[in-house]
Amino acid sequence: MGSSWSLATKQKVEERARSTTECRKRQRLSFSYGLDHPQLIPGLPDEISLHTIARVPRGCHSTLRLVNRAWKAALTSQEVFVVRKEQGLTEEWLYILTKDEEDSMIWYALDPLTGIWRTLPSMPELKPEEEPREVSRGGGWLNAIGSSGNLISSLLKGWYRRKTASKQTPLCGCSAAVIEGSLYVLGGFSRTSALRCVWKYDPRYNKWSQSAAMGTARAFCKTGLINNKLYVVGGVNTGRGGLIPLLSGEVYEPVTNTWSPIPNMPFTKTQVLPTAFLADMLKPIATGMAAFNGHLWVPQSLYSWPIFVDIGGEVYDPESKLWKEMPRGMGEGWPARQAGTKLSVIVNGHLYSLDPTSTVDGSKVKVYDFDQDTWKIVFSKVPVLLDLTESESPYLLACLRGGFHIVTKDINDNVTVLRADLTRPASPDDSTSSEADDERWINISTSNFGSLELIACQVLDV
Numbered sequence: 529m530g531s532s533w534s535l536a537t538k539q540k541v542e543e544r545a546r547s548t549t550e551c552r553k554r555q556r557l558s559f560s561y562g563l564d565h566p567q568l569i570p571g572l573p574d575e576i577s578l579h580t581i582a583r584v585p586r587g588c589h590s591t592l593r594l595v596n597r598a599w600k601a602a603l604t605s606q607e608v609f610v611v612r613k614e615q616g617l618t619e620e621w622l623y624i625l626t627k628d629e630e631d632s633m634i635w636y637a638l639d640p641l642t643g644i645w646r647t648l649p650s651m652p653e654l655k656p657e658e659e660p661r662e663v664s665r666g667g668g669w670l671n672a673i674g675s676s677g678n679l680i681s682s683l684l685k686g687w688y689r690r691k692t693a694s695k696q697t698p699l700c701g702c703s704a705a706v707i708e709g710s711l712y713v714l715g716g717f718s719r720t721s722a723l724r725c726v727w728k729y730d731p732r733y734n735k736w737s738q739s740a741a742m743g744t745a746r747a748f749c750k751t752g753l754i755n756n757k758l759y760v761v762g763g764v765n766t767g768r769g770g771l772i773p774l775l776s777g778e779v780y781e782p783v784t785n786t787w788s789p790i791p792n793m794p795f796t797k798t799q800v801l802p803t804a805f806l807a808d809m810l811k812p813i814a815t816g817m818a819a820f821n822g823h824l825w826v827p828q829s830l831y832s833w834p835i836f837v838d839i840g841g842e843v844y845d846p847e848s849k850l851w852k853e854m855p856r857g858m859g860e861g862w863p864a865r866q867a868g869t870k871l872s873v874i875v876n877g878h879l880y881s882l883d884p885t886s887t888v889d890g891s892k893v894k895v896y897d898f899d900q901d902t903w904k905i906v907f908s909k910v911p912v913l914l915d916l917t918e919s920e921s922p923y924l925l926a927c928l929r930g931g932f933h934i935v936t937k938d939i940n941d942n943v944t945v946l947r948a949d950l951t952r953p954a955s956p957d958d959s960t961s962s963e964a965d966d967e968r969w970i971n972i973s974t975s976n977f978g979s980l981e982l983i984a985c986q987v988l989d990v
Contacts, residue, residue, distance in 0.1 A: 566596065566598055567598075568581065568598055568599060568602055574602075577602075578602060578607060578608060578611060579611055579615070581599070581602060581603065581608060582608050582609075582611040582612045582615065582617060583615075583617055585619065585639075585641060586619050586621070586639070586731075586990060587639045587641065587642055587644060589603050590734075604732055604733055606732075609709070609732060609990060612990070618989045618990055619639075619641065619989070619990065620640070620928055620929050620987050620988070620989045621637050621638060621639055621640070621731075621987070621988055621990070622637070622638040622640065622926060622928050622933070622935075622945065622985060622986075622987055623635055623636070623637050623638075623648070623704075623711060623985060623986050623987070623988060624636050624637075624638070624924065624935060624943070624982065624984075624985045625702075625704055625713075625982075625983040625984045625985065626977065626980040626981060626982060626983060627700070627980060627981045627983055628978065628979065628980045629978075629979050629980075631699070631700070632650075633651055633699055633702070633983070634647065634648075634650075634977075634980070635647070635648035635651070635711075635729070636648070636977065637988075638945065638972075638973055640928060640929060640972055640973075643972070643973050645973070645975055648729065648734070649734060649735065649736060651699075651713060651727060651736055652727060652736050652738070699716050699717065699718050700716060700717050700747070701715070701716040701717045701722075701747030701748045701763075701764075702714060702715055702716030702723075702747070702983075702984075703715060703716075703748070703749050703750070703751050703760070703763075703984065704751070704984040704985075704986050705751040705752075705753060705758050705986065706753070706986045706987065706988055707753065707756065707758055707780075707782050708756065708782060709731065709988055709989060709990045710728050710729060710730050710731070710988075711728070711729040711731075711986055711988060712726060712727070712728050712729075712739065712758065713726070713727045713729075714726050714742065714749065714751065714760060715742060715745065715746045715747050715749055715760075715763065716747045717747045717766075720766065721745070721766065722745035722746055722747050722763075722764070722765045722766055723745055723747070724741040724742045724743070724744065724745045724746075725738070725741055725742075726738070726739040726740065726741055726742060726780075727739065731988055731990050732990070739780075739785060740780070740785045740786055740787060741787075742760065742778060742780075742787055743778050743787050743788075743789060744765070744774065744776055744778065745765055746760070746762075746763035746764065746765055746774055747763055747764055747765070748762075748763050748764055749761065749762055749763030749774075750762050750763070750814050750816060750817035750826065751817065752817050752818065752819030752824050753819050754819050754822060754823075754824070754846055755822075755846070756782065757779050757780065757781055757782075757846075758779065758780040758782070759777060759778075759779050759780075759790070759817075759819070759824055759844075759846070760777060760778055760779075760780070761776075761777035761790075761793065761814055761817060761824065761826060761844075762774055762775070762776075762777070762793070762813065762814030762817075762826070763814075764813075773811050773812060773813040773814075775792040775793045775795065775812065776789065776792050776793075777789070777790040777791075777792070777793065777844070778790060779846075790844070790846075790849065791844075791849060791850070791851060793812075793814065793826065793828070793842055793844075793851060794842065794851050795812040795828060795839075795842070796842070796853060797828075797839040797840060797853075798810075798812045798830065798839070809832050810830035810831065810832050810837065811830065811831055811832065812828060812829075812830055812839075813828065813829055813830075813831055814826050814827070814828055815827050815828060815829045815864065815869050815870045816862065816869060816870030816871060816872060818872045818874065818879055819874075820874055820879055822845075822846070822847075823843050823844060823845055823846075824843065824844040824846075825841065825843050825854060825858070825879075826841050826842055826843070826844065826854070827840070827841035827854070827858075827859050827862045827870045828840065828841045828842060828859070836864075838859065838860050838862075838864070839859070840853065840854050840856055840858075840859030840860055841853075841854035841858070841859035841862070842854055855898075855901045856901065857900075857901035857902045857903070858896055858901060858903075861902060861903040862881060862896075862903070863881045863882060863883035863884070863892075863894055863903065865882075865884050865921075865922060865923070871923075871924070871925050872925065873925040873926060873927050873932065874927060875927045875930070875931065875932045875950065876930065876950070878895050878896070879895065879896040880893060880894065880895050880896075880906070880925070880932055881893075881894050881896075881903070881925070882894070882910070882923060882925060882934060884922065884923060890908070890909030890910050890911070891909070891910040891923075892905050892907060892908055892909070892910070893905070893906045893907035893910065893932070893934075893948065894906060906948075906950075907948060907968065907969075910934060910936075910946070910969070911946070911969050912936050912938060912944055912946065921981070921982040921983055921984065922936075922937070922982070923935060923936045923937075923982065924982050924984065924985040925985075926985050926986075926987055927987065928947070928987050931947050931948065931949075931950065932947070932948040932950055933945060933946065933947050933948070933972070934946050934948075935982060935985055937980075937981075937982055940976075941976055941977070941978060941979055941980065942974055942975070942976050943973075943974070943975055943976070943977060943980075943982070944971065944973070944974045945971075945972040945973045945974075946969050946970065946971060946972065947969070947970040947971075947972050948968060948969060948970075949968040949969070949970060
């Protein structure tokens, strides 16, 4: 028994040594320029130097790349980021997508350790595959959708008709997601066409590249990540009658860079509308999505502006590839912002949302209780007035460094990132005391980027 244990141990040691040797060979080949290249750190093997460099905060990487070619190659190699992940050295940064007065999309990244904002390179121009003929005759479907008064329609009409000095084609309605430390931007409207395009931002190289296009052109779609696969559902497309809500969905496999369709949302509750008139007037639309507990939780509504009727929602199981009805209290009580859109964020295994208001009473943060199928107030007041004007996103939610964060923009164009102290126990009077709530909020950053709209936010852990 002792000899067999010794043999097994010896084999494991040999396998580990071979693995380490191969890893070191791979590291050398990845960023070396030849046998005569200078050592990363004089007097130290490159393997040790690589582990040392990996411990430098991300905010310093741009400066370190200027040392020499070897350092630049090392800091843009895969190995340094593998080491950071293995050693628990990764850092979470907050990325915010905004739109300025010229309808240019601009990404900003916040380093929470230093409070410094950085601007990402401009996104490549997204070109539609085709333009509807009605555009050349003066508006076509723009006039059609204007008859409904839909907020999305009014945004599109104002955006399309505005003459800008930007050289890029205006873009709106795109969605964002994160896969394996890279940022993805999906779909949207360019001019008057919905897009299938998907763009990927790699923070290692600080560059954008194109990924496989979605199977269906869509704007304002909802995204969620399960088992490292990106799911996209809903959104809208354009047709002769105006904006068409989409019931379809698809899933992206990053390993193969391919998209596959998933079953359509059944919208079961729309099948019991009392009259054909209501069924034709009220259109089903997905108003949000949360990827949680291995499922997609999709709140839904029926709309015909200015009417939005909550109809609960549906839940998709990727294993069985089936949709089922969402718990009633969850769907009907899911807090909504303007135009019926419902945001949420997962923090420490709990589903949070914001019940917004622009009054002095303050917006409320709520958490969903699965056992009681109800939304409960966690914070009775967010200590900042929201600018609930006609914009795509008057506020954004994020889970950054394990905490609940809200990104807001006030009437003075100040963008503020607030962190809620969920670890601090609330006093019995917190449900009615705004002072107690104010003390549980931490201001991470306040900056003024000029006149802009908040569009989306994501967190990259690299």
